[in-house]
Amino acid sequence: MLFMGLDVGGANTKAAVIDVTPGGIEVKTAREYFPVWTKSRRELPELLFRMRSLLCSGVEPDCVCVTMTAELSDAYETKREGVNHVLSSVEEAFSGIDVYVVNCTAKLLDVDEARRRYMEVAAANWPATGWMIGKIFKDCIFIDVGSTTTDIIPVRGGVPCPEGKSDVERLISGELVFTGVLRTNVSAIVSKVPLRGRMCRVSSEKFALTADVHLVLGHILEEDYTCETADGRGRDAYHSMARIARAVCADVEEISQDDVLKIARHVYLKQLEQVVEGLEQVSSRNPDIDTVITVGLGEDFLAKRAAENLGFTRIHSLKSMLGKKASENAPAVAAALMATEKKTRIDAEKILSEVRGI
Amino acid sequence: MLFMGLDVGGANTKAAVIDVTPGGIEVKTAREYFPVWTKSRRELPELLFRMRSLLCSGVEPDCVCVTMTAELSDAYETKREGVNHVLSSVEEAFSGIDVYVVNCTAKLLDVDEARRRYMEVAAANWPATGWMIGKIFKDCIFIDVGSTTTDIIPVRGGVPCPEGKSDVERLISGELVFTGVLRTNVSAIVSKVPLRGRMCRVSSEKFALTADVHLVLGHILEEDYTCETADGRGRDAYHSMARIARAVCADVEEISQDDVLKIARHVYLKQLEQVVEGLEQVSSRNPDIDTVITVGLGEDFLAKRAAENLGFTRIHSLKSMLGKKASENAPAVAAALMATEKKTRIDAEKILSEVRGI
Structure with missing residues (x-):
């Protein structure tokens, strides 16, 4: 049986499948740079179908779970419009297949419900990651430093429990820091840099x-x-x-x-400060949580370093546990895991314990 | 006789002509949004020829003076390459006509000299403005807030005399602040804004x-x-x-x-701080200069306000003296004035005294 997870971002779309066979469980991921604001509306369903073909090789998946952040792109006038276009694209690419949408409390909504409660599913990829990490660490703060943004989310009793739910609330609460490993303009991080003294x-x-x-x-x-x-x-x-x-x-x-190189070093340190500040803010609301899980492309040089700077000693890397690809595409893998749990009796914990080095 | 000034910017190209007839002196300006990094190399000479046709109506200008900042655009790998392309484009659009290039000490170089001394003519539009303002105010600091950048330049004895000559030196000295009225990304100005308390x-x-x-x-x-x-x-x-x-x-x-609106207000105040800081830095090196001249699209709400915040009381507006268009296209008007002075015996002071409300 094939279970698919999608994380439709503004700049990158990520996908994962979990293939459950009598012989064992296999996980595959795919990622494509797809800046939605440069694309026509027609291209998103085509991209999703392409990723489906790539990962499912002609076999029909049994269920698809979707997370998204693309609705924020200025390709759309409002989030309502963005959510609806992403959902229509998924429905088109996965016609006849059960589709569920992850909301901000890590619950699964069907597509009609998701359209009605569009603000709950807008920018809700971190709840999937939090839900998955909660299967391994009941109480922790995870830091996912991606290409464009950084999520810093507390997990308690295995459940993500941030102060903010929407992007705006999370930008205020420190749970979303709009800084990333690849796409951030240097001028959004620094206003001055050292040069020859x-x-x-x-x-x-x-x-x-x-x-x-x-x-x-x-x-x-x-x-x-x-x-x-x-x-x-x-x-x-x-x-x-x-x-x-x-x-x-x-x-x-x-x-x-x-x-x-000195300029680059300075930008890096200032970006690290941005992550440190977010983590400080989140940690100050959760002083009893002493464990940090690092996730994403910036695990080592931003997430881990920020946690170390704040004196955390229990720091675990998702990359070390589940592999580089699972770490860099965590919401998609988590969504695929949610689809698997939804449709089978297999515990996510069990799958995660079998999966190492996706 | 027709004298033309060009200010070839990265995002906007500005042109001015001074028409000297027995009946008097007339000045006209033109401006076109022309982001060079989105254009092919062929389009710049075409743009310049278009502006020539528009302003000269078929009459051949007697001389053209050029300033540029377009060489910084990432359309070019290096400034050397950018300067050379701008100069070739001007030569093509003004074939057979005398062309001079303004350098960073407000001197005119011929095109071959300018190619050799490309670092002197790179980003040297402010010297033209400073030279022109120096004809009216011998000792002042002028603040030109344009669409993209702000120049803050001291003038002494009628001559611009900044600490920095190149863009890098001027970014260090406070004489160039990379903030403008139109094109600056809000995220380059603020990292946080007030929202609901x-x-x-x-x-x-x-x-x-x-x-x-x-x-x-x-x-x-x-x-x-x-x-x-x-x-x-x-x-x-x-x-x-x-x-x-x-x-x-x-x-x-x-x-x-x-x-x-509260967010917008905050961004504005932070942008004003950027201009204030540049002016503070420049003024601290020139404590005896008590006169500020405001120039450009942001004259009133950025340049003047910054000067007022720092306690300046002698603040003069170029717009009030020469008109809105001359203020918003000051380097092009100044370059046209330099061309006129180069080729005639007419003093720039005299022309400026005749020109009101271009």
């Missing part, structure tokens, strides 16, 4: 992204740099350096590689 | 621009909103409000018009 203002153009910063610092590999570059040029270190130089209105003929 | 983090996406902020606050009119909107929708107040709401990951069904 002085502090230099930065350009407010989209000249350099965090992907450039983390690439030149060796935090990510070229293969992790999955978004478009700011200038349309290569994802290699040379071009990343040139983009970072441009953030202070310079070029590589004007400032040195060492200057650029 | 709490502080809310903002998205780092390009969801809302300063044009949205200044439009809803009544600082600019729809006709001043000349750049593209972040979401491709209308430039009216309703859509600007929706974009500002999206900056805190909300939509207009979720937060009120009053919430949005």
Whole structure:
């Protein structure tokens, strides 16, 4: 039996399938850079069908669970419109198959219910991740540093229990920090950077992204740099350096590689501060939780480091437990797990205990 | 006789002509939103020729002076490449006509010299403005708040004399603040905004621009909103409000018009702080200069306000002296004036005294 999870993001869409056979359980994931604001409405169902074909190889999945954050994209005038388009696209790509939608309390709604209660399913991918992590750690705070955003969510008794439910509430509560490993404009993180002993203002153009910063610092590999570059040029270190130089209105003929690395280092430290501040805020409401779970592309150099800076010693990596792909596509894997539990009698705990290194 | 000035920017290209006839002196300006990073190399000479046709109506200009900032655009890998492309485009559009290029000390170079000394002419539009203002006020600081950036330049004895010459040096010295009236991403100005009694983090996406902020606050009119909107929708107040709401990951069904206006007000105040800080830095090096000249689209609500906040009382508006268009296209008008002075015996002072309300 095949159970599918989808996490339809604004810039990246992630999918996972859990294949339950008498011989065992297998999990596969897929991810595609798909910036919805550059696409026509027709392309989303096509993308979803493509991911279905890729992961299910012609076999019809028994159930699909969906999480989404794409509704925030300015491709849509309102979240209502965005939620409805995502749901219609899923229905089209999975015609005749049971579809459920994860809401902000990690419950599954059917599609009609989800359309009516669209604010509950808008931006609700973190509840799926929280639900899954809650199967392994009853009480913890998980930090999921993705390509674009960071979720910092407390889990109690196995259930995600943030103060905020909507994006706005979570931006206020520190549970959502709009900073990520790849797509964040450097100018959204720093207003000045060190340069030859002085502090230099930065350009407010989209000249350099965090992907450039983390690439030149060796935090990510070229293969992790999955978004478009700011200038349309290569994802290699040379071009990343040139983009970072441009953030202070310079070029590589004007400032040195060492200057650029110092700028990158500063941006990284300021981004780390953003995550630390969010974690401080969340942790101050949950002083008894002493365990942090790191998730996502930025597990090691942002999530773990932030937890260490705040004195946490019980830090566990989802990547170490479930593998890199499960960590980087956690909401999709979690949604697939919810679909499996919904349709079978198999405990999610049991599946997770069988799954290592997806 | 016709003298033309060009200010080739990254996002906007501005042009001016000074028409000297026995009957008097006439000045005309033109401006086109032309984001070079979205255009092919072929289009810049075509744009320049279009502006020439528009302003010169078939008459061949006697001389053209050029300033540029477009070379910083990531359409070009290096400034050298950008300067050369701008100069080739000008030569093509003004074939057979004398072309001079303004450098960072407000001197005119011929095109070959400018190519060799490309770092002197890169981003050197403020020297032209400073030179022109120096004809009216010998000692002052001028603040030119444009669509994208703000120049804060001291003038002494009629000559611009900033500490920095290149963009990098000027970002360090406070003489260039990368903030503007239209194109600046709200997330480059604020990291948190007030919302219903709490502080809310903002998205780092390009969801809302300063044009949205200044439009809803009544600082600019729809006709001043000349750049593209972040979401491709209308430039009216309703859509600007929706974009500002999206900056805190909300939509207009979720937060009120009053919430949005409070956010806009906060962004404005933080942007004003950026200009104030630049002016403080420049003024602290020039404590004897007590006169501020305001220039550009943001004259009233940013430049003047910043000067007032720092206690300046001698504040003069270029718009009041030379008219709105001259203020908003000051480097192009100044370059045309330099061309006129270069080729005739007419003093720039005399022309400026004749020109009121371009």
